Amino acid sequence: MxxxxxxxxxxxxxxxxxxxxxxxxxxxxxxxxxxxxxxxxxxxxxxxxxxxxxxxxxxxxxxxxxxxxxxxxxxxxxxxxxxxxxxxxxxxxxxxxxxxxxxxxxxxxxxxxxxxxxxxxxxxxxxxxxxxLANEVGIEVIPDLDKPQKITISKRELDVLKLIAQEFSGTQIAEKLFISPTTVETHRKHLMQKLGVQTTIGLVKYAIKFNLV
Missing domain, CATH: 3.40.50.2300 (Response regulator)
Incomplete structure (x- = not known):
């Protein structure tokens, strides 16, 4: 090197x-x-x-x-x-x-x-x-699905991930995306399962690690 x-x-x-x-x-x-x-x-x-x-x-x-x-x-x-x-x-x-x-x-x-x-x-x-970064408001998440892991993340899940990274609450995310808070939580759980993380900070760290930020 x-x-x-x-x-x-x-x-x-x-x-x-x-x-x-x-x-x-x-x-x-x-x-x-x-x-x-x-x-x-x-x-x-x-x-x-x-x-x-x-x-x-x-x-x-x-x-x-x-x-x-x-x-x-x-x-x-x-x-x-x-x-x-x-x-x-x-x-x-x-x-x-x-x-x-x-x-x-x-x-x-x-x-x-x-x-x-x-x-x-x-x-x-x-x-x-x-x-x-995980504690900072305003992190931009840029969709990029062509990752080595070949994990399929839907556009709606990316929308939710972006707002999570911006520290919006479940209720606020629901209002912005015109969906129910229950649907937001479903997307959050699916993201955690797909990405193999346990917390909201884990979601943001994943986005940073794989250059979604």
Whole structure:
């Protein structure tokens, strides 16, 4: 796994690079202090698999870097490693197309898990990150039925899932969708059964894990 690292604080940059290099199978190809340097490096460095980047950096931060990667180097994955745990910052990163979002307070084992998960084409968001989103009003759920599990979720169930994620009550969901509260609960139970979760937070975490957010 060939990785580029971006972090504007030199001491942190060196520390992160050393940590990543200590993970079996990881090669840190180069280190950079802003997103623009990363893009320049990608023009000349072959076969880069993943970028590990801070969010707040001068010249070009992690969010803009993520957007640029999706447009110019879609094959390169990006994991944002940051102290920013506010829901708005997290949602902005996910919407930009980040493959992972890990807090700098994470253990080495979590970071290693994140890199290996992302390298396999999956998303990884720290547990704390998912809980922040699950408690935040206004999460947008974008229907996408073409999932690896081939679970069939109806449009109405997706409508219910979206409103659940926005923290509407069963009664409020019923009013918005012009159905009965009993029907809402039926959809909720079906979603839990299909997705293999036990709680409402579990439903939201599933939507985040499989990039419905």
């Amino acid at each position: 060939r990785i580029l690292v971006a972090e504007d604080h030199r001491i942190l940059l060196d520390s992160i690079a050393m940590l990543l290099a200590s993970i079996d199978g990881v090669e840190v190809v180069s280190k950079h202090t802003n997103g623009q340097q990363v893009l320049t490096a990608l023009e000349i460095e072959p076969d880069i698999n993943l970028v590990v980047s801070d969010v707040q950096m001068p010249v070009m931060g992690g969010i803009e870097l993520t957007i640029q990667l999706r447009q110019r180097f879609p094959q390169v994955k990006i994991c944002l490693l940051t102290v920013a745990d506010q829901p708005e910052a997290i949602k902005e990163a996910i919407r930009a197309g980040a493959d992972g979002y890990v807090l700098k307070s994470a253990e080495r084992s979590e970071l290693e898990t994140a890199l290996r998960t992302i390298s396999k084409g999956n998303k990884f968001y720290s547990e704390q990150v998912m809980l922040q």
